Amino acid sequence: MIQIDRITSFDRDEIERLRGSKWKITSQDESQSTLAEIDLDSLPIESMPQDSFNGITEINLPYDARTFRAIWESRDRIPKSWNGKIFLFYGTKFGGIPHHREHVLALVGANGPWRQELHALGDCI
Numbered sequence: 001m002i003q004i005d006r007i008t009s010f011d012r013d014e015i016e017r018l019r020g021s022k023w024k025i026t027s028q029d030e031s032q033s034t035l036a037e038i039d040l041d042s043l044p045i046e047s048m049p050q051d052s053f054n055g056i057t058e059i060n061l062p063y064d065a066r067t068f069r070a071i072w073e074s075r076d077r078i079p080k081s082w083n084g085k086i087f088l089f090y091g092t093k094f095g096g097i098p099h100h101r102e103h104v105l106a107l108v109g110a111n112g113p114w115r116q117e118l119h120a121l122g123d124c125i
Contacts, residue, residue, distance in 0.1 A: 001037045002074045010065035010092065023118075025065070026095040026102055032064040040071070040079055045087075056110045057085045064091030068105045068116075075107075075114045083109050088119055 010025075049060040068089045071078065087107040094103045106119040 001039050002070050002077065003037050004035055004067050004070040006033065006036065006066060008066075010069060023094045023096040023103075025092055027093045029062065029064060029091040032062065032067065032091040035063070035067060038063070038067060038070065040077060040082075045082070045085075059085055059087050061087055061089050062091055063089050065089065065105060067091065068107065071107060072114075072116055078109070078114065085109055086119075093121070094118065 045059050045061075051058045051060075086109070089105040089107070092105065094105075095101070101120045101122060103118040103120050106117045108115050108117055
């Protein structure tokens, strides 16, 4: 089980490190705010919405930025079955000038070691 820090906010500085721009949270799924822990081994990713682009599977997760951060900080515990996939965290959406579209956090396990990115909604990675 991975513990999720619900006390420390997910702030703009964390996003700026990803893209170097001024970002802000534009929407937050409050139903995720009580999730205190997550078990990656029992997460039913096969039944979650997914797409495939250029042979890479994108899995849409309902989880927020704090859950993303907890998984990122524990990425050594990500199951091997997640390798080669991209996980989009739709629970928190970001925007900011000059970015006219909303973005979500992406945990990318394709083409090398795990990395974190912002993914523009409507784009293919």
